[in-house]
Amino acid sequence: MAVTSRLVPWLLALAAGAAAADEGRASAWWEQLQGERLQIHGFASLTAVKTSANRFxxxxxxxxxxxxxxxxxxxxxxxGRVLFAGQVLARRAGDMYDGTPALDYGLADVTLDETPTRRLGVRLGRLKNPLGLYNETRDVPFTRPSIFLPQxxxxxxxxxxVLSTDGVMVYGETSTGYGDLSFTLGGGQPVVDENLEWAFLGDDLPGKFIPRGVAWVGSLWYSAFQERxxxxxxxxxxxxxxxxxxxxDLGAGETAINYLILSAQYNTEHWTLTSEYSRLPLEWQDYGVDFPYRKTSGEGYYLQGAYRVRPGLELMLRYEEGFTDRKDRDGTRASASLGGAVPPSDYxxxxxxxxxxxxxNPHVMLRAQYERHxxxxxxAARENDPATLVEDWDLFALQLAVRF
Amino acid sequence: MIVHPGVGVTAITTNEARLYLTMRLKTWPNGVPVKVFVLPDEDPLHRRFATAVLGLYPYQLRRVWDRQLFSGTGQAPTTVASEAEMMRRVAATPGALGYVGSVPADAPVRSLEVR
Incomplete structure (x- = not known):
């Protein structure tokens, strides 16, 4: 909490300062500092979370x-061809992240070919995975549709x-009379941490997950009608x-992960309708006879509507469903396999x-969110004892975010 | 639209205008890097320019710029406070691209037709 109490006045001061500052003079000075080629940006957010039960x-x-x-x-x-970019992110998220600053991305981007109808390029370094509509900028409050992304x-x-990859990505884009088509294809090593053990094994056990071989990531997008x-x-x-x-008791096992997301979005002046569907099949091998899982097929989807009442004021409504295994949507089989130690509603x-x-204003944003679960x-198992989880619960959150 | 006099282009297509403004086309045909200037999102002229010339709503432009800016895949345009500053900055910056309501005959910038 020491970090929080130090940050609150700082955030408020920054918010007030950004709103009241002599914009013209300050921005001229700031631009001069950066020159024509360098851009420096940043953001900060502080969120209060209240739940009726369960730690989140x-x-x-x-x-x-x-x-x-x-x-x-x-x-x-x-x-015109070469761009260098990097971001350092400090993120405190309950028991999951302690706020230690880390390299979020750091890359060199080289444009190989560029014409008004097509572009081709390559990026090297630590790269955010272009998964779904939000993964690349999932930690930027201003680019999310709500305080918490569809979980x-x-x-x-x-x-x-699935956050980022240390490796190489090739990207391309072509503009036709029927719309724009773009792709990304990359390979490298995924950036993993101990939250993986909590999610996969239910505990921070004395062992470690290590990526094997090359992880592949790719995306294909089609946009049409002025990106509507x-x-x-x-x-x-x-x-x-x-x-x-x-x-x-666990063996030197191996987990194969495949993640697939289908995305659709339609934009009008006042409305943005968004829907995504994901499949997350996992295969577990050689963890030993006591390990409960062999094969699960995770599934998630949501439908989300955002309505811009006027510039600067937006309302959002979303419904989402997710399952550890789409062949066991009510969780009864998974719960039974653990002798009921974890309730079906945890699946x-x-x-x-x-x-x-x-x-x-362009620098300060306030958000509120209510969720019925x-x-x-x-x-996260890391934040809760599965046996004490409550099936029906509510969440309320308030967020203040600033950017420059 | 207006450009720095050194940009050897007098007309572009709507699609090219959209690609320049979303920072996806980064160089002019003569190889000079493009430097984009825009008015604030809520400015009435910005709104008119985005919807009438590019066919995009201001929030769509902001979304594209933010995604690039915060994922390291591109940069964002420079925001200026007024049309007068826009004119001054575009005239003074090689490769600059911007827009104003109307271009005076003696302006130190060149107008760019969007077809």
Whole structure:
């Protein structure tokens, strides 16, 4: 909480300062500092979370202030072909992340070919995975549709599984009379952390997941009618090897992960309608006879509507459902296989969300969100004892975010 | 639309205008890097320009810029406070691209036709 109490006045001061500053003079000075090629941007957010039961991003049954994001990025356009960019992100998220700053992305982007009808390029370094509509900028409050992304697809309990890749990506785009078609294809090593063990094994055991071979990521997007309609297909495939610690009953297993997301979005002046559908098949091998899972087929989908009442004021309504295994949607089989130690409702989630976004000015945003939950599939085992989870619960969150 | 006098282009298509403004086309045909200037999102002229010339709503442009800016895949345009500043900055910056309501005959910029 020490970090929080230090950050609150700082955030408020920044918000007030941004609103009241002599915009013209300050921005002229800031631009001069950066010159024509360098751009420096950043953001910070502070969120209060209250739940009726179950811990989500900290001690939310009591009111949690443990969701804080602070980031700073710089990009340098060397010439028309080469761009360097990097961002450092400090993220505190309940028991899942402690706020230690880390490299979010750091890359060199080279344009290989560019004409008014097509572009081709390559990126090298730590790259955000272009999965779904939101993964690349999932930690930027201003680009999210709500305080929390739809958790059945953009899990916060295992965000690092599909967050970024250390490797290479090729991208291309072509404009035709029928719309724009773009693709990304990349390979490398996924950036994983110990939240993976909590999500996959239910505990932080004395062992480690290590990526095996090359992980592949790709996306294909079609947009038409002045980008009113956007359709996307994106996916990720990887194998993680588990190296068990000493004195553990688990074998040196291997988990194959495939992630596929179908996306659709339609934009009008006042409305944005969004829907995504995901499949997450997991295969578990060689973990030993005591390990309960062999093959699960995760599934998640949501339908979301955003309505812009006027510039700077937006309302959002969303319904989402997610399942650990689409062949066991009510979780009864999975629960029985553990002798009922984990209730069936931990294997699914059905969530209604209602949100409001208010942009006070281009630098300051306030948000509120209410969620009605059935099931605890989206809750982190790291933050809760599965046996004490409550099936029906509510969440209320307030967020202040600033950017420059 | 207006450009720096050194940009050797007098007309572009709507699609090209959209690609330049979303920072996806980064160089002019003569190889000079494009430097885009825009008015604030809520400015009435920005709104008119985005919808009438590009066929995009201001929130769509902001979304594209933010996605590029915060994923390291591109940069965002420079926001200026007024049309007068737009004129001054475009005239002073090689490769600059911007827009104003009307271009005076003696303006130090060149107008760019969008077809």
């Amino acid at each position: 991003f900290g001690d939310s049954p009591d009111l949690s202030w443990n969701f804080i994001e602070v980031a700073l990025n710089a990009s340098y356009q060397l010439n 059945v697809i953009y899990f916060d309990k295992v965000r690092n599984l 309609l956007r359709l996307g297909l994106s996916g990720f495939t990887s194998v993680l090897g588990y190296r068990p610690g000493v004195g553990l 699914f989630a059905k969530i209604w969300s209602l949100g409001v976004r208010w942009d006070l 059935q099931g605890t599939y989206t809750i």
